[in-house]
Amino acid sequence: MWSLPLLRHTDVPQRVTENFILSGYRFPDYSLLQCLVSAFRPTNETGNFWTHFLPIFVFAFHFLEIFEWEGAPTPGDPFFYPAWNYFIGVFYLLLASSLAHLLNSMSLIIREICFFVDYGTISAYTVGSSLAYYYYIHPQAGIPKTEVGAPNASDTQPERGELPSLVSSSPSSSSTSLLPFCSFFETFYIPCSCLVAIICVMTCCNTRQRWRRYRYAVRTLVFLLPFFISSTPVFYRLLSPLPSPPCPTLPAPPPPPTMASFFYRHCFWLLVSALFNISKVPERFSPGNFDIWGHSHQWFHCCTFLSILDELHMIKVEMRALLLHPSLVLSPAAPPELPGPTLSSTYGVMMLLQGCIASIIIWFGRCAYQIYAPQQKLLKTQ
Numbered sequence: 001m002w003s004l005p006l007l008r009h010t011d012v013p014q015r016v017t018e019n020f021i022l023s024g025y026r027f028p029d030y031s032l033l034q035c036l037v038s039a040f041r042p043t044n045e046t047g048n049f050w051t052h053f054l055p056i057f058v059f060a061f062h063f064l065e066i067f068e069w070e071g072a073p074t075p076g077d078p079f080f081y082p083a084w085n086y087f088i089g090v091f092y093l094l095l096a097s098s099l100a101h102l103l104n105s106m107s108l109i110i111r112e113i114c115f116f117v118d119y120g121t122i123s124a125y126t127v128g129s130s131l132a133y134y135y136y137i138h139p140q141a142g143i144p145k146t147e148v149g150a151p152n153a154s155d156t157q158p159e160r161g162e163l164p165s166l167v168s169s170s171p172s173s174s175s176t177s178l179l180p181f182c183s184f185f186e187t188f189y190i191p192c193s194c195l196v197a198i199i200c201v202m203t204c205c206n207t208r209q210r211w212r213r214y215r216y217a218v219r220t221l222v223f224l225l226p227f228f229i230s231s232t233p234v235f236y237r238l239l240s241p242l243p244s245p246p247c248p249t250l251p252a253p254p255p256p257p258t259m260a261s262f263f264y265r266h267c268f269w270l271l272v273s274a275l276f277n278i279s280k281v282p283e284r285f286s287p288g289n290f291d292i293w294g295h296s297h298q299w300f301h302c303c304t305f306l307s308i309l310d311e312l313h314m315i316k317v318e319m320r321a322l323l324l325h326p327s328l329v330l331s332p333a334a335p336p337e338l339p340g341p342t343l344s345s346t347y348g349v350m351m352l353l354q355g356c357i358a359s360i361i362i363w364f365g366r367c368a369y370q371i372y373a374p375q376q377k378l379l380k381t382q
Contacts, residue, residue: 004034006043013375015108018044020283024291026105029379035103042292045101051301053098056091059305062312063087072323081346082135083319088350089121089128090308096121097301107376112208112368113361119204119219120357123197126226127353129311130193135341136318137233137259138185189232190345194353196226201357205364209371220274227270234263234314262314269307276300 007025009017016028024044026035039049066072066083073079100114203222207215238260275281276296283290290296339345 020287021291022288028105030105044291047298048101049098051298052094055305056094081341082131085346085350086128086132089125092121093125108372113365116361120201123201127193127197130230132315133233217278220277258317262310266307266310269303273300273303
């Protein structure tokens with residue numbers, strides 16, 4: 001089992017080969033146990049597996065820190081519903097991606113299904129991000145209904161990492177200026193995120209049958225759309241001033257620098273990962289020398305995870321800001337302008353989306369079976 005031969009690109013079906021990767025291929029008829037064992041021997045998929053499997057534990061470590069904050073609600077509190085949905089989206093993405101690379105040599109049909117599931121979890125992750133953005137970074141999230149007071153100038157200066165005070169000297173004008181933008185969010189933001197996620201799954205699954213020559217570019221570019229849709233609350237926060245401070249002599253505070261820096265880093269790593277995925281560098285310039293370690297898909301995985309980690313830190317900054325101000329905590333006693341999360345508006349949305357994605361995967365899986373079942377039978381007879 002440990003000595004199963006690795007093959008060159010000329011010894012496996014063309015369907016299995018990757019551009020500029022000449023060796024290290026597993027024969028597409030492995031058993032489940034042989035696939036699991038292959039995680040501990042050098043193949044051209046070993047690095048792809050570990051670069052998304054190990055980050056699961058790193059992400060979980062940083063995520064679970066939120067429950068250790070002083071004054072934080074219990075993990076099952078509704079305040080954490082969006083965070084848990086975000087965690088589920090990222091967890092499934094990393095797990096499905098790593099298993100897709102590990103198990104794809106069981107058969108040509110299973111290979112297709114593995115990557116269909118991979119695309120589906122990426123789309124689910126984007127909706128999980130949208131739910132977190134909606135409840136923690138939404139322009140109305142946690143705007144307190146408080147009377148206009150006269151705090152000291154020192155009280156208006158937020159601590160590092162804390163959300164600047166959103167109490168305005170003219171709250172009615174602030175609410176009016178936010179109304180058109182927030183109306184869009186109330187009605188269309190989450191439905192648009194779900195619709196775009198479904199379109200992305202269908203498009204990426206199609207690239208396994210069509211547009212093969214440009215499949216990496218299509219898959220990369222198609223996921224830019226959910227990024228722009230889900231990041232709309234962040235764009236709004238960064239590009240528009242906050243409401244006027246209680247003291248008119250003070251300038252309006254800028255967006256929290258920590259949130260901005262994490263978001264810019266998140267975008268940077270996404271851009272770098274896209275460049276690796278499309279360009280196929282470094283193996284493009286030296287085919288055969290990066291077959292096992294260091295090829296572009298491994299760097300793509302690393303950069304993707306770094307972007308997710310910065311996104312998590314950005315969300316945590318906003319969550320902590322809400323928790324540091326008692327009037328910003330989503331609770332029935334003092335509801336903010338934006339309704340608080342519920343089971344149906346968080347878990348319900350994700351379950352409905354997963355049902356739609358599962359239906360798409362089943363459809364494409366059936367098509368893959370019709371195409372590749374005869375080829376798989378030929379492979380077994382060889």
